[in-house]
Amino acid sequence: MAFASSIQKGQIPVGCQLCEGGNKIKWKCHTCESLMCDKCKDGVHRKNGKDHKILNINEIRKPDGSKDTIIFSEIKCEEHSNQACCLFCNTCNKFICLKCTTKFHNGHELIEEEDYNKGKVELKPKQKSEIKLEISKVYTTDLTDIHLIAVCSDGSLWMADNQRSKLQHVKLRGNRTEVITSLNTRIYGMAKTDSNNILVITTERGETKLKLINTMTGEMTYSRYDVKPLYPITIHVTSDHKVIIGATSGKDPFPVKGRRVVVVLDQEGKQLQEYEHENHKKQLFSLPRFLTSISTKRLFTYPAFVTCTSNGNICVMDWLDKDFRARVVVLSPGGDILGTYTGRPDVKTGDKPFKLCGILTTPSDNIIVTDAGNHLLHILTDQGQIITYYNLHDMGILYPFSIALSMTVTIFIGCFYERGSTDTTKAKLYELNFSGF
Numbered sequence: 001m002a003f004a005s006s007i008q009k010g011q012i013p014v015g016c017q018l019c020e021g022g023n024k025i026k027w028k029c030h031t032c033e034s035l036m037c038d039k040c041k042d043g044v045h046r047k048n049g050k051d052h053k054i055l056n057i058n059e060i061r062k063p064d065g066s067k068d069t070i071i072f073s074e075i076k077c078e079e080h081s082n083q084a085c086c087l088f089c090n091t092c093n094k095f096i097c098l099k100c101t102t103k104f105h106n107g108h109e110l111i112e113e114e115d116y117n118k119g120k121v122e123l124k125p126k127q128k129s130e131i132k133l134e135i136s137k138v139y140t141t142d143l144t145d146i147h148l149i150a151v152c153s154d155g156s157l158w159m160a161d162n163q164r165s166k167l168q169h170v171k172l173r174g175n176r177t178e179v180i181t182s183l184n185t186r187i188y189g190m191a192k193t194d195s196n197n198i199l200v201i202t203t204e205r206g207e208t209k210l211k212l213i214n215t216m217t218g219e220m221t222y223s224r225y226d227v228k229p230l231y232p233i234t235i236h237v238t239s240d241h242k243v244i245i246g247a248t249s250g251k252d253p254f255p256v257k258g259r260r261v262v263v264v265l266d267q268e269g270k271q272l273q274e275y276e277h278e279n280h281k282k283q284l285f286s287l288p289r290f291l292t293s294i295s296t297k298r299l300f301t302y303p304a305f306v307t308c309t310s311n312g313n314i315c316v317m318d319w320l321d322k323d324f325r326a327r328v329v330v331l332s333p334g335g336d337i338l339g340t341y342t343g344r345p346d347v348k349t350g351d352k353p354f355k356l357c358g359i360l361t362t363p364s365d366n367i368i369v370t371d372a373g374n375h376l377l378h379i380l381t382d383q384g385q386i387i388t389y390y391n392l393h394d395m396g397i398l399y400p401f402s403i404a405l406s407m408t409v410t411i412f413i414g415c416f417y418e419r420g421s422t423d424t425t426k427a428k429l430y431e432l433n434f435s436g437f
Contacts, residue, residue: 088116
């Protein structure tokens with residue numbers, strides 16, 4: 001067994017309004033009403049507002065009549081930018097608006113403004129369980145790279161190796177994988193359906209298709225799902241049987257041309273929603289022109305992988321260039337950007353950029369992403385804020401790419417083979433126990 005070295009980061013309840021780093025707010029300016037972190041207080045705010053009145057956020061929480069209080073209506077909701085906050089969720093440690101109460105915070109401990117400012121409720125950071133990650137088993141495969149993993153209800157796995165255009169259905173035996181079925185095809189996306197079959201994105205005669213694999217027979221047939229004229233590139237099936245597809249209007253990922261879209265279909269293949277532009281929610285029915293909003297700013301550069309939390313947040317692995325530099329974009333079901341994660345500056349360098357490859361959500365709705373360039377596992381909140389990252393290299397795990405949950409709630413990580421190794425057809429598959437997230 002091997003344990004990871006972890007660098008713990010505090011979960012950020014309310015992000016600084018002056019920077020994109022998601023830093024914890026420490027100060028409030030009562031002149032311009034900005035909530036800010038230490039860095040922005042001494043940097044951008046001091047430069048632009050040197051005569052402004054600034055108060056420490058902890059001081060204005062104290063029930064001291066000589067000091068100001070937090071006025072909830074002065075704080076904009078993080079999830080609904082056009083709404084003012086009216087409550088403080090002590091469960092999540094964040095200010096929320098009325099829309100949030102039933103949508104995301106049902107059953108949570110909610111505090112009204114008067115009680116919050118009078119200190120009637122003790123505001124303490126929530127104690128977190130210690131985050132642990134431990135290798136349970138290591139399997140040797142006969143693949144070069146494990147790009148995609150889908151786990152069946154019987155514990156068997158489908159694994160795709162696009163380096164060799166190979167798709168395998170395997171059982172786990174001892175410390176190796178035993179091949180049940182092997183297909184010579186390149187797979188771009190893969191997900192298990194509620195009927196335990198496998199949806200895949202593949203090509204046929206130069207055309208990209210969404211097909212269904214019968215896990216009992218291995219037979220591949222056409223599925224009912226389609227996003228024409230777009231080209232599907234990634235797929236995810238939600239717990240309520242919706243199908244989420246990342247797609248583009250052209251075959252080449254870069255340079256960026258045409259549309260970059262995430263589409264949601266129902267179980268029968270009917271399109272429910274598209275996410276393409278910031279602050280633009282495309283409805284699938286007619287609205288009067290004056291009620292529609294138009295934005296041309298892209299949400300995504302190349303939506304390479306997609307997953308979803310239990311409350312409907314859509315988590316997209318967005319590749320930014322051909323070198324797999326990436327970010328994570330988290331959207332609310334309504335299409336609002338909840339968070340964007342671009343990596344930690346203390347591990348992201350020019351030589352080792354943030355190269356995200358795989359993404360999943362845990363039963364507790366944390367987002368997990370693999371970083372092959374730095375041999376790291378990043379653990380985020382359901383809104384894309386960093387909780388911690390793990391150095392997988394210290395565990396002996398190199399070039400982590402694909403990631404999936406097992407039926408026993410462990411994590412599978414599929415790797416590339418070690419570059420420069422003489423053994424070029426023995427990519428490793430790791431099974432890991434985890435706790436605290």
